[in-house]
Amino acid sequence: xxxxxxxxxxxxxxxxxxxxxxxxxxxxxxxxxxxxxxxxxxxxxxxxxxxxxxxxxxxxxxxxxxxxxxxxxxxxxxxxxxxxxxxxxxxxxxxxxxxxxxxxxxxxxxxxxxxxxxxxxxxxxxxxxxxxxxxxxxxxxxxxxxxxxxxxxxxxxxxxxxxxxxxxxxxxxxxxxxxxxxxxxxxxxxxxxxxxxxxxxxxxxxxxxxxxxxxxxxxxxxxxxxxxxxxxxxxxxxxxxxxxxxxxxxxxxxxxxxxxxxxxxxxxxxxxxxxxxxxxxxxxxxxxxxxxxxxxxxxxxxxxxxxxxxxxxxxxxxxxxxxxxxxxxxxxxxxxxxxxxxxxxxxxxxxxx
Amino acid sequence: xxxxxxxxxxxxxxxxxxxxxxxxxxxxxxxxxxxxxxxxxxxxxxxxxxxxxxxxxxxxxxxxxxxxxxxxxxxxxxxxxxxxxxxxxxxxxxxxxxxxxxxxxxxxxxxxxxxxxxxxxxxxxxxxxxxxxxxxxxxxxxxxxxxxxxxxxxxxxxxxxxxxxxxxxxxxxxxxxxxxxxxxxxxxxxxxxxxxxxxxxxxxxxxxxxxxxxxxxxxxxxxxxxxxxxxxxxxxxxxxxxxxxxxxxxxxxxxxxxxxxxxxxxxxxxxxxxxxxxxxxxxxxxxxxxxxxxxxxxxxxxxxxxxxxxxxxxxxxxxxxxxxxxxxxxxxxxxxxxxxxxxxxxxxxxxxxxxxxxxxx
Numbered sequence: 001x002x003x004x005x006x007x008x009x010x011x012x013x014x015x016x017x018x019x020x021x022x023x024x025x026x027x028x029x030x031x032x033x034x035x036x037x038x039x040x041x042x043x044x045x046x047x048x049x050x051x052x053x054x055x056x057x058x059x060x061x062x063x064x065x066x067x068x069x070x071x072x073x074x075x076x077x078x079x080x081x082x083x084x085x086x087x088x089x090x091x092x093x094x095x096x097x098x099x100x101x102x103x104x105x106x107x108x109x110x111x112x113x114x115x116x117x118x119x120x121x122x123x124x125x126x127x128x129x130x131x132x133x134x135x136x137x138x139x140x141x142x143x144x145x146x147x148x149x150x151x152x153x154x155x156x157x158x159x160x161x162x163x164x165x166x167x168x169x170x171x172x173x174x175x176x177x178x179x180x181x182x183x184x185x186x187x188x189x190x191x192x193x194x195x196x197x198x199x200x201x202x203x204x205x206x207x208x209x210x211x212x213x214x215x216x217x218x219x220x221x222x223x224x225x226x227x228x229x230x231x232x233x234x235x236x237x238x239x240x241x242x243x244x245x246x247x248x249x250x251x252x253x254x255x256x257x258x259x260x261x262x263x264x265x266x267x268x269x270x271x272x273x274x275x276x277x278x279x280x281x282x283x284x285x286x287x288x289x290x291x292x293x294x295x296x297x298x299x300x301x302x303x304x305x306x307x308x309x310x311x312x313x314x315x316x317x318x319x320x321x322x323x324x325x326x327x328x329x330x331x332x333x334x335x336x337x338x339x340x341x342x343x344x345x346x347x348x349x350x351x352x353x
Numbered sequence: 354x355x356x357x358x359x360x361x362x363x364x365x366x367x368x369x370x371x372x373x374x375x376x377x378x379x380x381x382x383x384x385x386x387x388x389x390x391x392x393x394x395x396x397x398x399x400x401x402x403x404x405x406x407x408x409x410x411x412x413x414x415x416x417x418x419x420x421x422x423x424x425x426x427x428x429x430x431x432x433x434x435x436x437x438x439x440x441x442x443x444x445x446x447x448x449x450x451x452x453x454x455x456x457x458x459x460x461x462x463x464x465x466x467x468x469x470x471x472x473x474x475x476x477x478x479x480x481x482x483x484x485x486x487x488x489x490x491x492x493x494x495x496x497x498x499x500x501x502x503x504x505x506x507x508x509x510x511x512x513x514x515x516x517x518x519x520x521x522x523x524x525x526x527x528x529x530x531x532x533x534x535x536x537x538x539x540x541x542x543x544x545x546x547x548x549x550x551x552x553x554x555x556x557x558x559x560x561x562x563x564x565x566x567x568x569x570x571x572x573x574x575x576x577x578x579x580x581x582x583x584x585x586x587x588x589x590x591x592x593x594x595x596x597x598x599x600x601x602x603x604x605x606x607x608x609x610x611x612x613x614x615x616x617x618x619x620x621x622x623x624x625x626x627x628x629x630x631x632x633x634x635x636x637x638x639x640x641x642x643x644x645x646x647x648x649x650x651x652x653x654x655x656x657x658x659x660x661x662x663x664x665x666x667x668x669x670x671x672x673x674x675x676x677x678x679x680x681x682x683x684x685x686x687x688x689x690x691x692x693x694x695x696x697x698x699x700x701x702x703x704x705x706x707x708x709x710x711x712x713x714x
Contacts, residue, residue: 079578079579079580079581080578186667186668186669187667188667189667216390216391216605216668217390217605217607217646217649217650218390218645218646218649218663218664219663219667220649220651220663221648221649221650221651221661221662221663221664222663222665224651224661225660225661225663228658228660243578243579244579244651245579245653246650246651246652246653247651249651249653249657250651250655250657250658250661252657253657269657270657273653283580284579284580285653286583287579287580287582287583288579288608288653289582289586289606289608289609289611289612290608290611290612290652290653291607291608291610291611291635291647291650291652292611292635292652293611293612293631293632293635294632294635295611296608296611296612299612301583301587303580303583303584303587304580304583304584307548307550307551307581308548308578
């Protein structure tokens with residue numbers, strides 16, 4: 001993938017609005033493959049013994065819009081409970097959206113039903129966090145990889161096997177594993193299988209939900225490199241969902257930060273890490289421990305107070321205000337608009353921090 | 354003399370050796386890290402020190418000379434065999450077999466007393482008082498049907514003889530100490546009513562209730578979000594600074610190590626492969642495993658999309674330490690010398706277990 005030339009000097013003081021010249025970034029220039037408009041997923045909270053009534057809604061995803069360019073990688077970060085996984089599942093229609101529109105290559109995913117939706121699913125696949133939990137323990141690799149092809153009626157038995165071998169090769173597994181079962185593999189190999197299965201139908205979009213968080217550090221790196229390699233090889237577009245900012249930064253061209261069901265900031269991955277504008281992004285970045293004692297000693301930490309508020313009853317105005325070190329009165333009264341603070345850099349904050 | 358000196362600690366579960374001769378020490382008021390990936394033996398080490406492992410039939414205090422080295426057959430010289438997932442065989446001495454239990458040997462000298470030689474009753478009197486532990490998963494380490502106040506006063510009653518209102522008062526001040534707002538009300542709450550970060554604070558409150566001289570924290574922030582992790586790490590640091598407690602920090606996260614620890618021991622396959630003061634370790638990592646770990650981590654200041662340099666293979670690719678370096682099957686710089694017998698720990702202040710460190714540096 002394209003690596004932007006590093007001619008942007010990092011600004012020491014982040015409070016001053018960065019006077020940087022926007023270079024034409026290549027990924028953003030391409031056409032969008034995935035477009036999400038104002039997506040909402042609300043889960044009803046039901047109470048009552050005999051007659052169930054809906055007493056409220058958990059607003060897991062509460063109006064998120066984003067677009068992912070063809071062949072690009074969009075990284076969605078946030079802490080547990082921010083709605084990032086629900087968002088990813090709603091994009092694939094694994095969760096029914098309450099409102100909003102999702103289009104993949106111009107086709108409206110949210111409008112599809114029944115058989116047409118089922119067929120459409122071959123174009124979008126998912127890689128799950130827990131590779132053991134997402135692979136059927138009673139199926140050997142051959143069956144696991146052939147299943148998506150069978151479901152979609154692709155190829156003959158021989159062709160399916162040829163495709164399986166080809167895909168295994170792409171994820172770095174020998175074809176001798178075809179007869180083996182998931183429990184015979186290590187965690188890293190299982191994740192390779194999970195990726196191979198997602199690749200079998202040669203999809204356009206792969207949603208990776210915490211693809212490396214269950215793996216040991218040395219194995220994480222292997223899988224991240226693999227994701228990068230196969231992206232070019234198979235012309236994939238990724239939506240990567242993760243809580244680890246370093247992982248997301250490494251994999252993505254564009255990064256969105258989610259908090260309590262909303263995006264709070266979105267920019268190119270280089271920009272967001274060098275010039276974070278939203279207080280939550282700043283706090284998140286400052287909280288990541290760096291494997292370097294010198295930097296650790298110098299790292300300015302913004303320690304957020306308290307915990308995530310309930311998504312059933314989000315705070316008024318800006319959702320982050322209850323934990324924001326810079327919160328003012330206006331933050332409680334008005335919801336900050338989702339504005340473009342600099343070209344290609346969107347933020348939902350009243351202030352220019 | 355350090356507060357805790359662990360010498361040649363070995364733990365075996367039946368035929369599987371989890372800890373294979375680990376030695377390190379923790380000085381008063383210092384934070385010492387035990388780092389490694391899953392299966393390296395870091396948690397088992399801490400449980401052995403705390404006397405929390407189920408007893409094997411071979412006895413926890415197997416003082417007999419190690420039968421391990423002598424009994425096993427001589428390896429074919431230079432044979433690098435990736436014994437895939439095969440646990441390292443330890444013939445239990447004299448035909449003693451343990452089922453499910455752990456055979457612990459070696460020494461863990463805490464303030465002049467070998468903890469491994471204490472009777473279970475004597476260990477119980479010390480555990481929670483002189484040395485305490487914070488676990489990774491606060492929800493499963495707290496009793497779900499007992500209010501948290503009661504879980505704190507239990508320790509106070511047992512080790513400090515506090516009862517009733519006095520104990521409650523002390524419990525509230527402990528909760529306050531670990532940064533839980535409105536502590537008096539919280540005392541009556543149950544673990545499920547608290548968030549993950551709060552629960553971890555409660556565990557820390559219980560651990561520090563008797564002002565222990567040594568605190569062992571086993572992955573204390575792994576289950577937590579990054580902003581909450583920052584809060585908990587800050588709290589642990591404050592406790593060490595204020596009380597002069599020694600902290601043994603067990604983690605897989607080199608970022609946490611860099612920010613917290615004074616000294617670091619890197620574990621691989623049940624042994625310390627490198628041990629150094631924290632700055633020294635990150636500035637001059639010497640063992641190829643440490644180098645590999647550092648190269649595997651995506652960093653916030655690396656160029657985007659630059660491939661990481663992972664360690665090849667997995668921890669299942671291992672040879673027995675007495676045959677050579679257990680890391681050899683995954684090492685890029687492996688040579689004949691690496692699989693020619695047990696690699697010694699070289700150096701003292703910055704020690705490593707790589708026979709080729711001089712050549713490859």
